[in-house]
Amino acid sequence: MTRLEQAFELFDAYNRKAPEKVIWHGEEFPSEYFYAIKLHEWIERLHPDASESLLLASRCQHIGRWEIARSNYPEGRVGYLTWRNELSKFHANKAAEMLRTVGYDSDTIDRVCEIIGKKRLKTDNEVQAMEDALCLVFLEFQYDDLIEKQSDDKMIDILQKTWAKMSASGREQALLLSYSEKGLGLLNKALHS
Numbered sequence: 001m002t003r004l005e006q007a008f009e010l011f012d013a014y015n016r017k018a019p020e021k022v023i024w025h026g027e028e029f030p031s032e033y034f035y036a037i038k039l040h041e042w043i044e045r046l047h048p049d050a051s052e053s054l055l056l057a058s059r060c061q062h063i064g065r066w067e068i069a070r071s072n073y074p075e076g077r078v079g080y081l082t083w084r085n086e087l088s089k090f091h092a093n094k095a096a097e098m099l100r101t102v103g104y105d106s107d108t109i110d111r112v113c114e115i116i117g118k119k120r121l122k123t124d125n126e127v128q129a130m131e132d133a134l135c136l137v138f139l140e141f142q143y144d145d146l147i148e149k150q151s152d153d154k155m156i157d158i159l160q161k162t163w164a165k166m167s168a169s170g171r172e173q174a175l176l177l178s179y180s181e182k183g184l185g186l187l188n189k190a191l192h193s
Helices: 003-015 031-046 052-060 076-101 106-116 125-147 152-165 168-176 181-191
Strands: 021-024 027-030
Touching: 003 031, 003 052, 003 076, 021 031, 027 031, 031 052, 031 125, 031 168, 052 076, 052 106, 052 125, 076 106, 106 125, 125 152, 125 168, 125 181, 152 181
Parallel strands: none
Antiparallel strands: 021 027
C-alpha cells in the first residue's frame, strides 16, 4: 500500500466516526466521510493531473468537522467566521498528525495544510481547485436541503457568494449539474440580479 493509500485509509476511518448521516441512492454514509469522497472525486474530475498534496487535501479538507460545533460560537457573521477559522486550524492539525504517521515530509504536510487553509485563494491554482470542488460538492449534494431551511433571499445571497469564489471552469461545471426546479430558479435569479 502506498503512503497516499495509507493516508486515505486513516482519513476515511476518522471521518467514518461522523455522527451525522447522509442518505445517497438509498445507502447511509457518515456525513464527513461521504463529503470527503465526493470532494476527492471532484478534484480528480477537474484535475486528472492533481498533485499528491492536492489529492491528500481533498480527502481531509473537513476531517473531524463534527468535533467543533457551530453552536459553541455566537450567532452572526463574527461567530461564524471565528468558528470557521478554528475549524480550519483543527483540520490542518489533524491532517498533519496523520500525515506524519505515514511518513510524509514536512514540505508535503505544509502544502496540504496551505490548501486546507485556503490560503491565497484566486492566486494559488491548487487552492482555487479546492474551492471549486467544495462549491461543486455544496451545489450537488447540499444545496437542495439548504433551500428548505433558508428564505429565497438568503439562498440567492449564498449562491452569489458561492459563485464569486469559483473560477470560470468551476462555474462551467456548476452549470452542468442537475438542479431541482426551485434550485434552478434560485440559481437563475442569483446569477441575473
